[in-house]
Amino acid sequence: xxxxxxxxxxxxxxAETAGSDSDGDLWPSAWADDSHLYSACGDGAGFGPxxxxxxxxxxxxxxxxxxxxxxxxxAGDQICPIWGDPARYxxxxxxxxxxxxCGLGHDRLVLAVQELGFGxxxxxxxxxxxxxxxxxxxxxQSWECEEPAFTGGIFTTIMFLDFGQSQSQAESFARICPQAxxxxxxxxxxxxxxxxxxxxxxxxxxKLHLARFPLHHATELRAWxxxxxxxxxxxxxWSKSIRDRKPxxxxxxxxxxxxxxxxxxxSPISQGGVVWIEPLRCLVYSSWTEFTFEFYCSxxxxxxxxxxxxxHFGEYPWRGPGSAKPWHGGYAxxxxxxxxxxxxxxGYLQSNWFVRSGESEGNSYRFSLRHIRFxxxxxx
Numbered sequence: 001x002x003x004x005x006x007x008x009x010x011x012x013x014x015a016e017t018a019g020s021d022s023d024g025d026l027w028p029s030a031w032a033d034d035s036h037l038y039s040a041c042g043d044g045a046g047f048g049p050x051x052x053x054x055x056x057x058x059x060x061x062x063x064x065x066x067x068x069x070x071x072x073x074x075a076g077d078q079i080c081p082i083w084g085d086p087a088r089y090x091x092x093x094x095x096x097x098x099x100x101x102c103g104l105g106h107d108r109l110v111l112a113v114q115e116l117g118f119g120x121x122x123x124x125x126x127x128x129x130x131x132x133x134x135x136x137x138x139x140x141q142s143w144e145c146e147e148p149a150f151t152g153g154i155f156t157t158i159m160f161l162d163f164g165q166s167q168s169q170a171e172s173f174a175r176i177c178p179q180a181x182x183x184x185x186x187x188x189x190x191x192x193x194x195x196x197x198x199x200x201x202x203x204x205x206x207k208l209h210l211a212r213f214p215l216h217h218a219t220e221l222r223a224w225x226x227x228x229x230x231x232x233x234x235x236x237x238w239s240k241s242i243r244d245r246k247p248x249x250x251x252x253x254x255x256x257x258x259x260x261x262x263x264x265x266x267s268p269i270s271q272g273g274v275v276w277i278e279p280l281r282c283l284v285y286s287s288w289t290e291f292t293f294e295f296y297c298s299x300x301x302x303x304x305x306x307x308x309x310x311x312h313f314g315e316y317p318w319r320g321p322g323s324a325k326p327w328h329g330g331y332a333x334x335x336x337x338x339x340x341x342x343x344x345x346x347g348y349l350q351s352n353w354f355v356r357s358g359e360s361e362g363n364s365y366r367f368s369l370r371h372i373r374f375x376x377x378x379x380x
Contacts, residue, residue: 006282007297008377010309012349013370015319015326018064022047022366024056025331025352028159028273031338032098032107033166036061038140039336039367040079040093040111046072047367054090055079055113057140064339064348064369073140080113080134080145088123089115094131094194094271097160097185099167099215101137107166109136110218111143112158112187114194122199128192131156133219149221153202155189155209155242161283161301162275164337167215169278176281177300179236184212186301187224188248188274188285195270195331196289204267207247208285210301212238227302236302249285249296249305257291258315268294268310273334274301279344280376286333286349291315293333293351318353322361328353330364339369346373 024044029037037060046056047070056075062068082089094112101108114131117123129152134145150156163169163185171182189209192202210227217223225238229246239245254265266289274285283301287294295309313329320326330351340347348369 006306006377007280007284007295007308007374009375010295010311011373011375012293012309012311013372014313015323015328015370016321016364016368017371018068018348018369019321019364020047020060020068020070020367022058022070024367025354025365026093026271027332027350027352027367028093028096028112028334029060029336029338029350030096030098030109030160030162031165031336032109032139033100034106034139035165036139037336037338038096038098038109040096041367042092044365046070046075048072050075055093057111057136057143058367059140060367064371068367070367074136074143079111079143080132082115083130083132083148084115088117088119089127089129090118092116092194095158095160095187097162097167097218098165099185099218102216104137107139108218109140110134110160111136112160113145114156114158116194122201126193126197126199126201127153128156128194129153131158135219149219150189150242153192155191155211155245157190157194157205157271159188159271159274161186161188162273162335162337164276164278169276170215172278173276179234179300183214183216185215185218186274187211187213188301190269190271196266205269206250206252206267208249208269208305209245210248211245212301230302236300248298248301248303251307255289255292255310257289266290268292271332273350275335275337275340277340277344279342280374284335286335288329288331288333288351290331291329293329293349320353320362321364326361328364330368335372344374345376346371348372
């Protein structure tokens with residue numbers, strides 16, 4: 001991958017610049033072959049009506065500049081069951097991908113859904129014991145979901161690599177990366193928790209893991225392989241056994257962000273998103289601590305990954321989108337490929353803000369975007 005471009009600095013708008021008439025958080029998304037963006041939210045009504053649900057799938061139309069509209073498609077048990085105790089766990093979407101399906105004639109949607117603790121007790125919002133893969137062959141109207149794909153808190157926060165519309169850039173990536181295969185997609189996974197475990201009920205995530213799978217068989221787990229290391233980044237090794245997995249990124253930093261349930265320090269590795277930026281020939285993993293946004297880049301899914309930007313929005317109170325000078329952080333950061341600039345040097349970052357949501361001139365507890373720009377340095 002000669003002449004690759006690496007990123008040095010990301011400039012991020014200090015608050016939401018493009019909101020939407022929606023309700024919910026997380027919003028992992030996929031750009032499908034019908035030109036729509038499909039996205040799932042947690043704990044809200046989505047692009048209602050329909051009432052609150054722990055998981056809602058939506059179809060989103062428009063652009064950040066022209067305006068965004070959406071339609072709620074399915075929710076709750078229509079997508080997948082709760083496998084554990086429904087008094088202690090509910091569902092959260094963590095990743096979505098649109099893949100060409102053999103014999104279907106159009107894309108299949110695959111949604112990763114984790115079970116996450118809720119209610120009272122240290123397990124709430126900290127313990128993620130299982131993850132499932134739900135599929136839709138009719139653009140999100142109906143869904144099928146078999147038994148959990150991952151259990152025991154291992155690889156239960158799943159984020160799919162965004163290779164553009166209908167994963168169309170997977171083949172072009174393979175042409176410049178001899179170790180890749182254009183027929184494969186990639187899933188990044190976190191163990192134990194989707195972000196820092198404020199109560200230390202489980203271990204904070206500080207490692208990012210990787211799996212690959214044939215795009216036409218994305219939900220057939222027997223076809224998944226896990227990154228198992230290698231002598232260097234040019235020779236990735238793969239294993240059918242998840243027990244052989246090795247991290248592609250390790251970041252053991254702890255960033256001081258205030259109380260954080262009296263812990264004070266947060267892990268920068270969290271549920272976000274990974275996107276391939278073709279003009280720059282690099283991947284960007286957008287992560288967060290809520291009070292900070294964290295950005296890593298790499299020429300390949302298996303690394304080497306490098307931190308190139310960290311932006312601190314300060315402790316509360318923040319100023320919401322309705323303020324004369326809005327300023328706020330957020331969580332569940334992602335960079336939908338549909339909203340990247342043609343030169344790859346900018347686009348829109350999606351993130352959400354819920355804490356103290358009724359104060360400081362509003363919040364961004366919805367599909368919420370802010371503009372972002374990158375700078376570049378070309379290797380000699």
